[in-house]
Amino acid sequence: MNCDEARTYLNDYIDGLLEKRREKALGEHLRACAECREEERALRALVGQARGLPATIMPDRDLWPGIKARVEGNLVDIAAVRQRRPAMLHYAVAAAAAIVLVVGAVVVWLLEDGAPADYAENNFTHTEQEYLGAKEELLNALKAQEASLSPETVATVEANLAVIEGAVRDIRLALADDPDNPHLERILLATYRNEVRLLHQAVHLANES
Amino acid sequence: MKRIMILATALLAALCAFADTDVNVTKKATGDGRVAISNVAGSVKVAGWDRHEVKVEGTLGKGVKRLEFEVRGGRTDIEVVVPRRKSRHIESHLTIHVPLRSSLNVKTVSASIGISGVQGGELELNAVSGEIRAAECRGEVEAESVSGAIDISGTPTSVRAASVSGRVKIQGVSESVESETVSGRLELVCGVLNRCAMESVSGAIDFEGALRKQGKLDATSVSGSVNLHFTEDVAGHFDISSFSGNIQCDFGPPPSRVHKYGPGTELRFSKGDGDARVSVETLSGAVRIR
Numbered sequence: 001m002n003c004d005e006a007r008t009y010l011n012d013y014i015d016g017l018l019e020k021r022r023e024k025a026l027g028e029h030l031r032a033c034a035e036c037r038e039e040e041r042a043l044r045a046l047v048g049q050a051r052g053l054p055a056t057i058m059p060d061r062d063l064w065p066g067i068k069a070r071v072e073g074n075l076v077d078i079a080a081v082r083q084r085r086p087a088m089l090h091y092a093v094a095a096a097a098a099i100v101l102v103v104g105a106v107v108v109w110l111l112e113d114g115a116p117a118d119y120a121e122n123n124f125t126h127t128e129q130e131y132l133g134a135k136e137e138l139l140n141a142l143k144a145q146e147a148s149l150s151p152e153t154v155a156t157v158e159a160n161l162a163v164i165e166g167a168v169r170d171i172r173l174a175l176a177d178d179p180d181n182p183h184l185e186r187i188l189l190a191t192y193r194n195e196v197r198l199l200h201q202a203v204h205l206a207n208e209s
Numbered sequence: 210m211k212r213i214m215i216l217a218t219a220l221l222a223a224l225c226a227f228a229d230t231d232v233n234v235t236k237k238a239t240g241d242g243r244v245a246i247s248n249v250a251g252s253v254k255v256a257g258w259d260r261h262e263v264k265v266e267g268t269l270g271k272g273v274k275r276l277e278f279e280v281r282g283g284r285t286d287i288e289v290v291v292p293r294r295k296s297r298h299i300e301s302h303l304t305i306h307v308p309l310r311s312s313l314n315v316k317t318v319s320a321s322i323g324i325s326g327v328q329g330g331e332l333e334l335n336a337v338s339g340e341i342r343a344a345e346c347r348g349e350v351e352a353e354s355v356s357g358a359i360d361i362s363g364t365p366t367s368v369r370a371a372s373v374s375g376r377v378k379i380q381g382v383s384e385s386v387e388s389e390t391v392s393g394r395l396e397l398v399c400g401v402l403n404r405c406a407m408e409s410v411s412g413a414i415d416f417e418g419a420l421r422k423q424g425k426l427d428a429t430s431v432s433g434s435v436n437l438h439f440t441e442d443v444a445g446h447f448d449i450s451s452f453s454g455n456i457q458c459d460f461g462p463p464p465s466r467v468h469k470y471g472p473g474t475e476l477r478f479s480k481g482d483g484d485a486r487v488s489v490e491t492l493s494g495a496v497r498i499r
Binding site: 021025150152153156157159160163164167170171174178181183184186187190191193194197198201202205 | 243284318319337338353355356371373374389391392408410411429431432450452453473490491492493
């Protein structure tokens with residue numbers, strides 16, 4: 001494994017998410033490479049600080065309208081990022097990397113292990129807030145790193161985010177007609193999961209580019 | 210005459226400068242090792258063969274820095290190294306032969322991936338816009354793409370395939386399938402499965418296959434239709450619901466309305482004495498089960 005590969009997998013390594021073979025290869029590389037060991041040490045320190053933050057904060061009011069407005073604002077801003085100066089972008093990328101690291105654990109939980117059906121049914125609002133929070137952070141990260149992606153990939157991601165936004169709108173309208181319908185709640189959570197997965201994939205691609 | 214010679218030489222030099230570089234390298238490798246391949250643009254074709262060697266042949270684009278090809282113990286790394294941010298003249302077309310029991314990890318951006326006859330433990334295939342085709346698979350296959358189509362066939366034990374907008378086609382799986390898309394179409398033709406999970410936002414889901422006695426099938430879609438064709442009797446519990454889509458099932462009782470005046474249809478019933486579970490949920494996508 002070379003240094004570029006090692007740094008690509010470092011986040012997952014620290015989160016214990018790497019498959020065994022890759023974990024072993026990265027471990028060997030870290031033992032041999034002082035520079036990557038230093039990178040690992042810094043990331044572990046940052047993750048340690050992030051773990052000190054509360055895992056969740058329950059909202060005391062409906063946050064959806066505010067979040068929606070901000071998220072939609074972010075979507076509109078994506079095109080503007082292309083116009084920014086490289087120096088500005090550099091800082092934005094650094095900030096975004098930190099954001100991804102902080103939301104990483106939540107995103108992984110939501111995509112891999114989290115939100116099992118019984119949890120989701122009992123805590124729909126809470127789970128929805130988790131998805132919306134992860135989505136917002138990932139959108140910010142993507143906004144900052146979008147310039148690394150090809151225009152075709154950006155177009156595909158944006159087109160499919162629009163498909164998902166449309167679907168979310170339709171499901172929310174259906175939920176307004178039939179509140180507390182567990183099937184609709186599950187479809188909505190599955191759609192959020194699709195959205196978070198797409199954003200996570202896009203940020204990962206941007207990181208690798 | 211001299212002027213013509215100079216012009217011809219200059220033309221030849223210019224043509225050479227734009228020419229791709231041929232590669233043809235073979236190295237010894239273990240019979241069941243892991244081969245990692247990375248190529249940004251162009252194509253990657255991998256075929257299994259009955260030799261303990263890895264052979265790389267093809268052409269490297271003029272803008273490519275170099276080809277890295279290293280074998281260390283059970284691991285082989287093949288990487289087309291391109292200058293950062295460069296996207297012109299980097300198309301490289303590689304045909305790679307690997308020991309047929311190898312595991313593979315192939316990553317591309319726009320390059321297409323074609324795998325045939327590699328029967329090792331795991332195939333991990335990842336493209337952004339390139340198409341992924343894996344034939345004669347065995348073992349476990351994981352394929353992920355953003356806009357490229359995915360086509361997996363053979364007799365894999367398990368498949369996990371996700372494409373954002375590309376079509377996903379999976380054939381011949383014998384144990385479990387997980388498949389996801391946003392706007393692409395999912396087409397599955399499987400054997401008798403233990404587990405099948407399919408998720409889509411607007412793309413249609415087409416499944417043909419059967420479930421084991423305690424098998425589980427989940428299909429979730431927002432607006433895409435869900436079409437399940439069971440090739441063998443399924444004994445177990447069915448739980449089908451759609452908010453505004455039509456539900457049509459060739460067996461069991463007719464679907465019932467959830468509310469007397471509002472939208473929403475449900476179909477719940479048990480069939481036979483098995484413990485299989487079939488669950489389908491859509492918002493507006495039609496559901497057809499036969």
